[in-house]
Amino acid sequence: MGNKWNNYSRLITQDDSLPAAQAMLYAIGMDEKDQTKAQVGIVSTGFQGNPCNMHLNTLASEVKKEVDKQEELYGLIFHTIGVSDGITNGTEGMKFSLPSREIIADSIETVVSAQFYDAVIPIVGCDKNMPGAMIALGRLNRPAILMYGGTVKKGHWGNKDLNIVSAFEAYGERIKGTISDKDYKGIIRNCIPGAGACGGMYTANTMAAAIECMGMSIPGTSSNPALSNDKNKEAQLLAKAIKNVLEKNIKPKDVMTRKAFENAITLTIALGGSTNAVIHLLAMAKAVDVKLTIDDFQRISDKTPFIADLKPSGTYLMEDLHHAGGIPSVMKFLLKENYLDGNCLTVTGKTVGENLEEAPDLKKGQQIIHTFDNPIKKKGHIQILYGNLAEKGAVAKITGKEGELFSGPARVFENEYDAIEGIRTQVKPGEVIVIRNSGPKGAPGMPEMLKPTSAVMGAGLGKDVALITDGRFSGGSHGFVVGHITPEAYEGGTIGLVKNGDRITIDITKNRIDVELTPDEIETRKKGWQKPRQKELAGVLKKFRASVSSASEGCTTV
Incomplete structure (x- = not known):
């Protein structure tokens, strides 16, 4: 045998x-x-x-x-x-x-x-x-x-449920001076049990x-x-x-087909999942020769409501969802409403639909997953933006609490470390924080901007500023944020040409992100642009910079 x-x-x-x-x-x-x-x-x-x-x-x-x-x-x-x-x-x-x-x-x-x-x-x-x-x-x-x-x-301190992002946001509160040393240390020690x-x-x-x-x-x-x-x-x-x-x-x-990827994207959007799913699913699709682009995320987001009240933008954690029925119950709910393709093969040897016949329904009275008649947002939170700031695309995470339009003067930082200090000392309400040279080649490694976004939230600026970057965001980030801006600054993208005070407009209704500069002014700045000087790389990061594709292509290396 x-x-x-x-x-x-x-x-x-x-x-x-x-x-x-x-x-x-x-x-x-x-x-x-x-x-x-x-x-x-x-x-x-x-x-x-x-x-x-x-x-x-x-x-x-x-x-x-x-x-x-x-x-x-x-x-x-x-x-x-x-x-x-x-x-x-x-x-x-x-x-x-x-x-x-x-x-x-x-x-x-x-x-x-x-x-x-x-x-x-x-x-x-x-x-x-x-x-x-x-x-x-x-x-x-x-x-x-x-x-x-x-x-x-869940972690616990005082009367609050905690998780890893609680620690980052506590740091923002410390910057603002709104948290005691006792509570600050208590959160850090107890947020991850x-x-x-x-x-x-x-x-x-x-x-x-x-x-x-x-x-x-x-x-x-x-x-x-x-x-x-x-x-x-x-x-x-x-x-x-x-x-x-x-x-x-x-x-x-046999399992990772085009329809299976569409199912995965649909669930990600329904749950309000991380924008990192965009680069990861693109890379996974390439590995199995499935054609998938960032525009597929927008297409599916346009027809898939955001229905899960989960952190970081919501109230509940994965542990709570498990007790309400777990991912199979959510999938069963989506399948009943014709958002999933039930004919896809799975590793059980059965189809998605056959597996879900055995799954329980969401528990009655649960408040995590909203109905489609009363979604958190009628369209998905993942939005693919284009414009003169992102000619090859960018990824926004808009859950509905941030609004759909933000316009303001740029506050430019060359890296996230300068930005964290600047959030404390320079950033004013109404500004668009720009963190650049953080892309797959520019950083290199495309680091997450969880510390800056958490500092913004902790400092009480979450509703008053936007943050854009050629880096990426942790799944724990929330606020009016746009990442994966392509071309990145290191490759001569327009984000590398922005100056303090340039007005930036992010219009989710039009899927646009633009800086108010004429084509002639952009071209003039390009002529004067020089690639940022950085210390000589060695080893893994040198190899990564030499081989990595753009964020819009999944940051793949082969």
Whole structure:
């Protein structure tokens, strides 16, 4: 039976001309029968230095135990890297966050290809783990299922529910002088109570939900909290499921179709998910040869209401949504209203629609998911903007609380560090904060602007200023914000030509972002523009700058 499934591993285990390879496998504890089994690569992004990932190695061990119980399967654990976005935000370390997605993809592809594994189970936690793993699965196109480590529980201080963004916003309150030292330290010490990814509809939970909706993880697993009985039961479910995809030879390209990506985008928009989903889904689509562009996000956003009252712009956390029915219940609600395509294949071997027949309805009385008759916003929060400031596109996150038009004089900063100081000392109500040289090439690494947006919110300027950047935003960012501006400043984009006082207008009703400069003035400034001088790069960031595509193309490196 195993010979039906060990399509790759048999090349080293059953070839008499490769005795050294077989000797190596005997050395790790395999016997002769084991070498006839299908080998399942179980790749953990676990590492001790991040709550999102601290428990993943334990999950990997549990998954291996369950895989090994399956007839004709043999689990083999390996590891890849992770970067904590929460720890690196606001530091030079954040420049390595997006490049880590590519390193994760490359390393999984490398190990699985070199070791001839027949199937893959990535076990992932923080933001870049998931798209990195999915890019690798697309390139490999071998039977695979993604396992998400789950969301963190709520933190508490005083009478408030807390999460990671609470710490960033407390810093803004400290700048303003509206928080005591006791409360400031209390929030920091208590906002993250243990293992699990950041609790709101931030990037990790956004991508986990999108991947489940796409059909590449087991139904219900994206909303199970990290430290829960439901999460603990997943190892057994996963082991049986990976055997099923091997038996049926279901591959990522069978699941990750154009319609599946449209389903994932629809759910992301309905939930008010992170704008990082744009670059990640574009990169994942490229890995499976699906044509997807930023304009597809606008098309789907135009017809998909924003219905989830989830942080950062709303009230609730992923833990609350889990208790209300979880992602399957939301998907079932969307399917009933004809927002999802139920015919897409999933890793269960069933279609989306067939899986959702078994899903519960949203709990009666829940207040997280609004009806379509009473949405939070009639159109989606992800808006793709064009204009003389973004000739190749930009991504806005407009949830309905910010308004749809902002016009004001520019307050320009060459990097986020200057901006954080400027928010404290320079920025005035009515201004458009411009943070540039923060794109995929310019930073390099396209860092997130969570610290500046949190400082704006904490300083009480959330409704009084806009913030635009060629960098990107954390899923925890909110306010009138526009990122992913392309071309970026480092490539000579107009954002690099803006001066203090230039009037910038962001008009969501027209999907426009423009600076009030004549074409002649822009051309004159271009002639005088010089690429910013930066210290000489080496290693990973040098490679990333040399190979990365624009934000509008997903920041891919191949």
